[in-house]
Amino acid sequence: MSTRLATGGRLIDHAAPMTFTFNGKEMQGYAGDTLASALLANDRMLVGRSFKYHRPRGIMASGAEEPNALVGLGRDGQFEPNQRATTTELFDGLESTSQNHWPSLDHDIGAVNQYLGRVLPAGFYYKMFLYPRAFWKHVYEPFIRHSAGLGKAPQDRDADSYEHFHVHVDVLVIGGGIAGLQAACAAGRTGAKVLLIEQTAHWGGRAPVDGGVVDGISVDAFTQNLIAELDAMENVTMRLRTMGAGVYDHGYVLGYERRTDHAPDMGGPRHRLWRIRAARTITATGAIERPLSFSGNDIPGVMLASAVRDYAVNFGVAVGDRTLVVTNNDDGYRTAIALKNLGLDVPAVIDARPAGGGALAQEAASLGIRIETGKAVAKALGGKRITGAAVCAQAGTGSVDEEIECDCIAMSGGWSPVVHLWSHCGGKLIWDADHAFFRPDPARPPLGAEGQGVVMAAGSANGALDLAIALADADYAGRKAAEATGYRPKRGRPPEAEQAGEAPILPVWQMPEGADQTLRAKTWLDFQNDVKVTDVQLAAREGFESVEHTKRYTTLGMATDQGKLSNINGLAVLSEALGQAIPATGTTTFRPPYTPISMGAIAGEARGDLFQPLRRTPMHEWHEANGAEWEPVGQWRRPYCYIQGDETPADAVTREVTAVRQSLGLLDASTLGKIIVKGPDAGQFLDMMYTNMMSNLGIGKCRYGLMCNENGFLIDDGVVARIDADTWLCHTTTGGADHIHAHMEEWLQTEWWDWQVYTANVTEQWAQIAVVGPNARNLLEKFTDDDLSAEAFPFMTWKDVTLNSVRARVFRISFSGELSYEVATPAGMGRAVWNELLAGAEEFGATTYGTEALHVLRAEKGFIMIGDETDGTVTPQDLCLNWAVSKKKHDFIGKRGQQRSHLCDPKRWRLVGLQTLDGSVLPDGAYAATQARNANGQRKTIGRVTSTYYSPTLKRGIAMGLVENGPQRMGEVIDFPMLDGTVQQVRIVDPVQYDKAGEKQNV
Amino acid sequence: MKRYSAFAIAREALRFHSGWERAWRSPAPKKRYDVIIVGAGGHGLASAYYLGKNFGITNVAVLEKGWLGGGNTGRNTTIIRSNYLQDPSAAIYEKARSLYETMSQDLNYNVMFSPRGVIMLAQTHHEVRGYQRTAYANALQGVETQFIGPDKVKELCPIISLEGPRYPVLGGLWQPRGGTARHDAVAWGYARACSDMGMDIIQQCEVTGIRKDGGKVTGVDTTKGAMDCGQLGLVVAGHSGVLAEMAGFRLPVESLALQALVSEPVKPCMDVVVMANTVHGYMSQSDKGEMVIGGGTDGFNNYTQRGSFHHIEETVRALIETFPMISRLKMLRQWGGIVDMTGDRSPILSKTPVEGVFVNCGWGTGGFKSIPGSGWGMAELMAKGHSPLTEEFSMYRFREGKFIDESVAAGVAH
């Protein structure tokens, strides 16, 4: 059984016991444990079920590469599915649950799938569930969806917070193993600014577990010295629990810090996303041990040899009482030796190499461990737990020599450098046949902004598995990286380690070599996704020759571990099936992140109220306190209407429109864009920007202007006021302020840069209040002695007016057809003026009104609205605004575009008013159609509604729309098909449906 | 071709699946083909398939620089919908959607078309009006859609938050017969069917030159030798511009990176596809259980198949506002594809200045959902010289100013 040893465990604190639960059962662990080591200490071997066959699965690894031990952690707003037990630090009160089974982990109905394994080969779903057609949606797919998936989806809103960090460094070192420490030290000693990050909670990586001697001291002591030296350097920052998640272009690297996962009560952000810009990055990300491919290699109790060693040395956990070691390289012997030294039983080391191993093998033999060379595991025995192994010759087909009783099999198929981060941004790999792995090709690194290599791999991540070579390699990388960023490394020798005399690895991709179909069909490559050797062979036979095809067809490497254990083994099987060398097959593309990172961390702080900034006018709080129904307009909120008492929004709009038409209304118009255009060439510039002439606008006058893009389509409109000889104030739509200002700047900076013009977006510098209605003048006159008479202050002019003591700029313009003034004051005075005007307006029965009343008022008058009458495909001519398009100007933005054949087509849809015969309100978006159909069977449309409202003034529906050749069809009745099959008959009328003569505004 | 079925699988199981034949042949190129299609992605293979199926033209080669289906066909978010505003778009996307419904049976290959329904959220008043307009347009186009209120949105997708602090859900455009399909299977299914008709799919074969004689195409040079052809179809998405230059004309396309990501798989929690265009994000759940997420494109020309991470941040941020529960899911993998964008963001299916050369490109972010319709129209265009499906998508529309602009209703994300 799997047990805790009485002593030992370099990472745990025997004096600090902790309680946690697994599937509701209370268990004990120690501070320093991972959830995986604690589960093993409690003899919990079966921890999950696989994706497809629901096979029982146990812990296989001790780190980020773990494919099986995925659990749900926490509860409610802190529940998280699919967390790897091997990278989850234990804390007191941790709650965990296993996944992907029903009704329970030990008795899972889904496990019946494993008996159907033979009819569920790779890609089976492409070949079946075809008939009857309706069954896919209603029967097959729901079934597949429910048996797939892993953990439960979280239900609640996330209770934790997240944040982003931004850092710039000279040298970023990813990985705090011995190579990373050495590289960081070498770089740090030059004075370069260094950031060193390590994904686990400990520095040193696996070197202290594997042992050795460096510069005459133990590797553990050497590591401690490096940490102390780094700690003392002010130019070096070190972070544990921070993973290098992805390497991107131009030296951008993502770090993922799991700040409080191990201590949920600590407070503060749970995860932190580090957005790092590094001049040079060193990937000292280590290597991952490969499993061996033998039948039954997925049974709980089969584990990577290095993991068995980690659990024993780091956590004082013996995974088995009797551990059989099976290997094709010398490293496996380290596990045998470590276990033996702890007093555990190692019945044998099965070494696939006919000649056996080197110095470590001798050491194992000297400890009395039985060594079988040229042998293989034919089959692991057991169901939910290993009971033994059938041993055979590696060179044969699997005829069993003997069965060895054991409760753990520690396997080592060799090591693969972690090349993910190197590869994310274009770093290339080479196949190292001597060591049977892909390693970074130093000649083809990821390139930076200047075309230079910006990433270096170091240590075992660079293929230097031997401690002595790894240290020298890391020292070199650290110096080189610092040098490349402008620092000068001092002379000095790299640390020297004793080199172990290792015998070469024998690549073993199938155990035994000639394993028959029955064995191969139980030999797992991808443990989580249940991909077996036979699946990859089938894919190759069916023509899925590209490694990308095979991956997608079999799902090899597509699980949450992204193939960290399975990719190379799968690749080798595929290459063999295709009869080609491994490098000819190539690898799949490595994509970020290295291991999954939380969506919360990606989003960072910007959630809820911080998701996007809210822009507020000076009167925002007043609106809020006075019943505003908000309408989001860009990043602003504008009152749609103000609800009084039991009113519905429609009631409120009717009340507001009526008040304006009959007496007085006030509108917060502050969001309207205001752009100052100033300079000797400002007039000339505005003549290019607007379709009509602006250079000849008199000082003190206002003019309505239209703006188009180069394609000739209308993009914005607004009133332009001439302030003085070289200053114009351009009003834009609310949504247009920023992009119209940008549009102006673009033309000024990139086309007419020799014109002397300055622009400034002053939208937020001004509060603007529209005072609208027959009593508008009466109201303003209460606050000023200035002459506001029609003669002294005519329509389409502006004036500086002192309202009480506040100097305001007042525009006499109208978007409602009423007598109307827009009062602009410095933003800081806006609220005060608003309050005063409101108080003064009470005697007129005035109301404030919102955007909907504004729309109704303008629609009654046939005024167009950008975004309603326009949609990016509409020209001024379409809107019958030819009067605002200069014929005299030889050029303006959009003029050439409007000359194109489709834009002068006489059959274009043009603006008209629309009136239903029954007086009802036409629905928004409705189209007019004839009975004809086009070649694709679609009804021929001849027009559409662009604005439609109930008019409280006219007491019926009013609408505007674009109709084919509309202005020539006044009085004609056309059909608008409704969605319920009925037809609405609509008469084409003048767009101006109220006060056509304009008498109300000319008073 | 051996037919696929549950019985076939049972039969093969008895002999350890040793009898499965290649899904498609891997032939050596012939000297001459009636039609050469460049690009064995979904669009190229579909074009070839319908040339054979609808017009009996089977002396066809489909040339592929890499591996078939290895481009955007295999790196998109697999959404299928046809709720487009403009008539030409609605026609071709609806044709595609209807062909997806029967594709598995037609190809004898389960492409897992899942008509689970697509909601496009309306989160501003402007979007509400835009989608109401689309619903009216769709009714006249024969596309079944409906504008639904917030309650119905919540009923269809319980994990959605209607009350985002910035953009409340005001309703949505619902296309019940939209959905998703297994993207790789679409390419593989077409490839198998094309191969079965005798067409040659030649992978690892890059076109290096286009041969002309007096303004008419006569063949191509490739890394596997020269081949003659009567007609040439260029169907290579982000790389269209390069091939057009080879043929001697310029296409109004720019190549940009579009990114996507998936979460780790979880048990079913979302039965529809949701698109939120105001905040630029969309999400669905794959049959495997992953949340499949996409957003907008990067703004600069890019052939690297890598995008910039801040777009991922923006997309995820937007979707957490819409689906708060995904905050505690983890991103498993992110990737990018190269999309070809035209001046109006609508595709080009067109004759070209070179006689016999046809182009099918510019699908931008909407390529996957259109594959069968695009192939159908392209085949008709090449076989008959014109097709009602492709007529409005001519490359010459830009000169006339006759755009097909889908951004007008609301948003442009696919």
Added chain:
Amino acid sequence: MLMLKCPYCGVMADETELSAGGEAHLKRFGPQSSAEDFEGYLFARENPKGVHVERWRHVNGCGKWFHAARCTLTLEVFGTYSAQVTAPPQDIRDAIRAKHPDWRWRDMA
């Protein structure tokens, strides 16, 4: 995640500070131009797999437009320069041609 140096304010700007503006040095064609020229001006963009000369705006910074020469295959940047020129300056061309001797841009010499 690009970084470009804004030639106006001198800041090494992160991509999040910038907005891309498409091909640089376009010649504007106005009301008297031919249909072909006008179409070319608006739509026929250079789209090379290689060095691209393009416009950027330091939008969340000094607000200025500038130009950059950048490879679309490697994202290598050969330099940034003023928006107020009609062709890439010599030092930029030299930097490009040092790595891409055959580089050409439209009809520029």
